[in-house]
Amino acid sequence: MGNTVFYQETAARVDKALKYCDDTKAVVLGEQTLGQVGSFFNNLFPGKRAIVVADATTFELAGKRTLQELQAAGISTDEPYIYNEPDMHAEMRLVDVLKPILANTDAIAVAVGSGTVNDLCKYTSSLFERPYMVVGTAASMDGYASFGASIEYNECKQTFSCPAPRGILIDMDVVCKAPVKMNAAGFADLIAKIPAGADWILADLIGTEPIDHIAWSLVQDSLRDWVSDPLGVANCDRKALTFLTEGLIMSGLAMQKAKTSRTASGAEHQFSHLWDNQHHKFNGEAPSHGFKVGVGTVATSALYEKILGSWSEATFDAAIAAIPRNFRKWETIESELTHNFGNSGLYETVKRECRKKYVEPDELKRRLLLFKDSWPELKARLTKQLMPPLEIQKIIRLSTAPSTPEEIGIERARLQKSYSLAQQLRYRYNCLDWVRDMGLWEETVTPLFQPGGFWG
Numbered sequence: 320m321g322n323t324v325f326y327q328e329t330a331a332r333v334d335k336a337l338k339y340c341d342d343t344k345a346v347v348l349g350e351q352t353l354g355q356v357g358s359f360f361n362n363l364f365p366g367k368r369a370i371v372v373a374d375a376t377t378f379e380l381a382g383k384r385t386l387q388e389l390q391a392a393g394i395s396t397d398e399p400y401i402y403n404e405p406d407m408h409a410e411m412r413l414v415d416v417l418k419p420i421l422a423n424t425d426a427i428a429v430a431v432g433s434g435t436v437n438d439l440c441k442y443t444s445s446l447f448e449r450p451y452m453v454v455g456t457a458a459s460m461d462g463y464a465s466f467g468a469s470i471e472y473n474e475c476k477q478t479f480s481c482p483a484p485r486g487i488l489i490d491m492d493v494v495c496k497a498p499v500k501m502n503a504a505g506f507a508d509l510i511a512k513i514p515a516g517a518d519w520i521l522a523d524l525i526g527t528e529p530i531d532h533i534a535w536s537l538v539q540d541s542l543r544d545w546v547s548d549p550l551g552v553a554n555c556d557r558k559a560l561t562f563l564t565e566g567l568i569m570s571g572l573a574m575q576k577a578k579t580s581r582t583a584s585g586a587e588h589q590f591s592h593l594w595d596n597q598h599h600k601f602n603g604e605a606p607s608h609g610f611k612v613g614v615g616t617v618a619t620s621a622l623y624e625k626i627l628g629s630w631s632e633a634t635f636d637a638a639i640a641a642i643p644r645n646f647r648k649w650e651t652i653e654s655e656l657t658h659n660f661g662n663s664g665l666y667e668t669v670k671r672e673c674r675k676k677y678v679e680p681d682e683l684k685r686r687l688l689l690f691k692d693s694w695p696e697l698k699a700r701l702t703k704q705l706m707p708p709l710e711i712q713k714i715i716r717l718s719t720a721p722s723t724p725e726e727i728g729i730e731r732a733r734l735q736k737s738y739s740l741a742q743q744l745r746y747r748y749n750c751l752d753w754v755r756d757m758g759l760w761e762e763t764v765t766p767l768f769q770p771g772g773f774w775g
């Protein structure tokens with residue numbers, strides 16, 4: 320097996336994080352761990368029945384073996400439920416399919432799969448106030464350990480509140496067999512925590528969402544190590560994939576600790592949510608969450624580079640002096656929202672979120688003064704937190720995930736428009752809000768698309 324010390328290091332970090340979590344009680348991550356699934360289940364759910372839930376692919380990959388191991392451990396099992404859907408994604412229709420199955424049994428769902436199967440089991444189990452566990456099959460997103468399930472309902476992708484799994488078991492022999500593009504998507508979802516951290520620093524400074532230092536550490540302390548071997552991810556190197564899986568699980572555990580997804584998501588995720596809700600497809604299918612987040616990560620990193628390279632204390636002075644001229648009244652924002660989202664199912668949501676983050680000129684001035692007064696330190700802190708966009712783009716590319724908008728079917732003009740739409744999507748304060756608050760949208764975002772600009 321060679322050098323496998325990293326498994327112990329990973330387990331130690333995960334065990335430490337579990338102490339802060341209300342929902343998840345156990346995580347097993349290592350090689351040949353499928354053989355432990357029976358005792359894992361028995362420890363978490365003594366005396367209970369189990370029902371394996373999978374899709375056709377994940378059942379072959381790990382579901383069959385999971386079922387055998389559960390039975391070998393003396394656990395009573397229901398007939399497994401195997402989704403048989405082409406191009407399956409998490410949508411309410413598939414929750415409605417699973418609901419009567421769980422209603423007719425008291426068995427604990429053992430989700431065998433990644434994002435979709437996990438979200439469907441997570442949400443459907445919560446409808447019966449029943450815990451569940453997951454056997455992860457790919458390092459494709461950070462939703463294994465997070466609470467809440469992302470499910471399409473009424474043509475909008477929405478996050479439904481529900482607890483995280485009681486237990487997570489991942490066998491690296493299974494993850495290594497997952498398609499490279501799935502693990503690359505997880506890699507992009509993980510590297511997104513770099514600009515997401517910068518966004519949280521901004522929100523902390525103005526006081527809208529203070530940093531939870533324990534949750535911050537769970538994600539940020541090892542982040543550079545977890546994303547240090549993109550080629551290893553592409554080549555299914557055990558250590559690289561284990562670090563990636565650990566990082567994705569830790570991101571979810573940090574969300575449980577902080578009780579917010581702020582720990583793992585900033586403006587880069589808003590690009591992805593926007594494209595989700597525009598039902599964006601490329602070559603007939605929706606690009607994966609991680610692929611969209613990866614492009615969003617390059618987009619916000621490019622914006623940060625522009626900000627840090629061009630703003631100074633004088634910029635804040637000028638922005639404060641220009642508040643009376645630049646201030647955007649609620650009526651202006653509202654009519655923009657009607658124009659941008661009036662025909663979409665998102666309208667009520669964006670109106671609520673934008674209203675929540677709308678501030679009067681006095682509060683705006685207070686914020687800009689705060690930015691100005693903390694500028695040299697803030698600039699240093701953001702510079703340390705961030706990676707230059709070219710570097711982050713190169714790393715994402717090495718993992719084989721898309722690093723340009725065109726690779727997911729988004730042309731430049733649409734990307735430019737997406738910066739402004741993404742800003743209006745959510746209350747969560749980020750670099751896009753910062754540029755709006757400064758009244759410097761045209762001076763900061765537009766040049767990114769001009770000759771010599773990052774996207775020019």
Ligand SMILES: [Zn+2]
Nearest residue numbers: 461508608612
């Ligand atoms: Zn994500």
